[in-house]
Amino acid sequence: MAIRLLHPDEYDLVTRSSFDSQDTFNVDEADFVSRTPRAKSFYQGQSLLTRLISTSFVGYHRITSPARCPRTRRHRCYHRLIARRACFFLYAGLALLIAFISLTFLFWPSYTYLPPHYRSLRQAVLQLNSPGRGNPRSEKVFIAAILYDPGGTLVGGQWGTAVRDLIHLLGEENVFLSIYENGSGEEGHRALQVLNERLVCNKSIVYEERFNFTRIPKDTLPDGSQRARRIAYLAEMRNLVLEPLEEPFQPQYDRLLYLNDVMFNPIDALQLLFSTNIDQEGVAQYRAACAVDFINAFKFYDTFATRDLHGYGMGLPFFPWFTSAGSGRSRQDVLEERDAVRVRSCWGGMVAFDAKFFQDSRSSLRRARREKQFVPTLDLPPANNDPRGPIRFRAEEEMFWEASECCLIHADIQVEPTSMDEVTDGGIYLNPFVRVAYDSTTHSWLWTTRRFERLYTVAHDLATRVAGLPFQSPRRAHLSGDxxxxxxxxxxxxxxxxxxxxxxxxxxxxxxxxxxxxxxxxxxxxxxxxxxxxxxxxxx
Incomplete structure (x- = not known):
């Protein structure tokens, strides 16, 4: 018999194994898992989701096929189907989660898109190079800081550089810098001296090798020992850096900026000072405005001093930080991305105050009359029950009752409402656009981690409720004089x-x-x- 040669364009259909030929291919009998080469050919060019769905239903076809799955083995086949379906839903859920996170990161980040007036100030700073370009109204700013810097790495490093840059942006003639430091040793002292030599603004830099504890009274503890209270110590140090305000011939300052030992961006400090809660004329209006400080890339730090609008404590220390207790107004402000989140008190590592609360208004008025200047009436509240003097930091005197001096200072500059639960705005704001950290690595991550924050909202609410937060303070609703x-x-x-x-x-x-x-x-x-x-x- 003659041998017939195949034409190059012809194929031997007997040996062909293609899924588009029903003569040589049985869908029910094919096992794509055990026949790896054919499975690869079948899935080639298909999407991940298509592969997952196909794999899931192949398992179903094999179970319904009596030839592949007799009754004696039917339970094993069902187990395999359940495993396949579980893998499918696991992978599908993981894919959806990754997609959701990616979309949130790209399109719905938290506190990432700056308001127009924030962008304008930032552009003015970056495009020009003149001193004072970050201070459009040439406001007078008093900067205060208390430090503990044993190695000198803070003052001699990123913190010191940021302070010098901030002073340059504000204009050296508009700034007074006051620093108090103690117990930092030789290296800390040397770094402070170097900073002092590099600064050209008005300043008061004080270093003490050891704090004089005779400045604060000691309390008798139940065991009979005499100990100094921590909050009284901190309040005294914070007041030490304010002493230059009491010197004669000091100008009337517009803003007072308190700095902790935090890593910060000088432009952020400008935004806190001049962009928070602006009025129709573009002037920042607040009694106090706080940054948000982080101990790591996710964790809010200063919960001891922060209270929401109605005096409740914090929830778990990650976004959105506040609980739904009461009206949950502070939490809602955060979720609405307000730059002025209404709170009762805060600190956040960096806080700007209206400086009028810390200076003697009478001496300022006397100077104004002497210089024949017009000065509007200053609405100063009583300072620590003394209507004649400026506000200063203080501590609670009662034993076994502690309150942060950074919280009490806000209580003293506020006009108390008739009811704690009915207050709508006390002039104290938290500004989540401005963020600081206690190390440079954490600070470098803050712009990235805020893009994921919206994902935490539901988890934060549930976890906070499970944890029983906020803890109830028995004196939350008490008002002075009651x-x-x-x-x-x-x-x-x-x-x-x-x-x-x-x-x-x-x-x-x-x-x-x-x-x-x-x-x-x-x-x-x-x-x-x-x-x-x-x-x-x-x-x-």
């Missing part, structure tokens, strides 16, 4: 515990919402690596 009944520690030398807690009727003071049941004392002779303070638990 007659209240409070649990107070009453010292008693005859008692074995040094005293007892008693319910007493008395007049409430300002800042009840700031406090909680605690006692924090200074460790005066701390060792290397030891904390500078400790908490004393209340007696049982």
């Amino acid at each position: 007659e209240v009944v409070e649990e107070v520690w009453v010292p008693d030398a005859m008692s074995s515990s040094g005293g007892t807690f008693q319910m007493l009727k008395r007049t409430a003071t300002k800042g009840g919402f700031c406090g909680g049941r605690d006692l924090q004392v200074i460790i005066e002779d701390r060792q290397l690596g030891q904390d500078g303070w400790e908490s004393i638990p209340p007696p049982e």
Whole structure:
């Protein structure tokens, strides 16, 4: 028999194995998992989702085929189907999650797109090179900082550079810098001297090798020991850097900027000072405006000093930070991306104040009359129950009741409402556009991590409720002057515990919402690596 040669364009259909030929291919009998080469040919060019769906339904076809899955083995086939379906939904869910995160990162980030007036100020700073270009109205700014810098790396590093740049942007003639530092050793002292030599603005830089604890009173603890209170110590140091304001012939400052030992962008400091809550004329209006500080790329740090608009404490320390307690107004402000989130108090590592609360308005008015200048009436509230003087930091005197001096200062500059739960705006704002951190690595991540923040909202609310936050303060709703009944520690030398807690009727003071049941004392002779303070638990 003659041998017939195949034409190059012809194929041997007997050996062909193609899925588009129903004569040689049975869909029900094909096993794409066990026949790897054919499975590869089948899936070639298909999307991931198509492959997942195809794999899932191939398992279904094999189960419904009696030839492939007899009754005696039907339960095994169902197990394989369940495993396949589980993998399908797992991969599909993972794909959707990745897509959702990516879309949020690209199109719905939190506090990323600056308002127009923020962009204008930023462009003015970046496009020009003249001193004072970040201070369009030439406002007078008093900058205050208390530092502990043992290695000199803070003042001699990124912090010191940022301060010098900020002063240049504000205009050296518009700035007074006041720094107080103690206990930082030789290297810290040397770095401060170098900074002092490089600055050309008016300044007061004070270094003490050891803080003089005779400046603050010591309290007698239940065990009979005499200890200095931590908050009284911090309040005293914060007041030390304000002492230049009391010197004669000081100008009237418009803003007061307090800086912690934080990494910050000088342009962010300008935005906090001049862009927060602007009015129709473009002037920032606030009693105080705080940055948001981070201890790592996700975790809000200064919960001790921060209270929401109605005096409630914080939720878990990640976005959106505040709880839904009461009206949840502060939380809603954050979710609406307001640059002026209404709060009762805050600090955030960097805070700008209306400086009129910290200066003697009478001396300013006397100087104005002497120079025949017009000065509007200054609406100064009483300072620490002294209507004649400026506001200063303070501590609670009551034993086993602690409140941050950074919270109490806000309580003192506010006009108290008739009801804590009905307040709508106290002039104290948190500005989440402005963020600082306590190390350079964390600070470098803050622009990236904010793009994911909206994803945390539901998880934050659920986790906060599970954790039972916010913790309830028994004095949250107390207003100064109210007659209240409070649990107070009453010292008693005859008692074995040094005293007892008693319910007493008395007049409430300002800042009840700031406090909680605690006692924090200074460790005066701390060792290397030891904390500078400790908490004393209340007696049982």
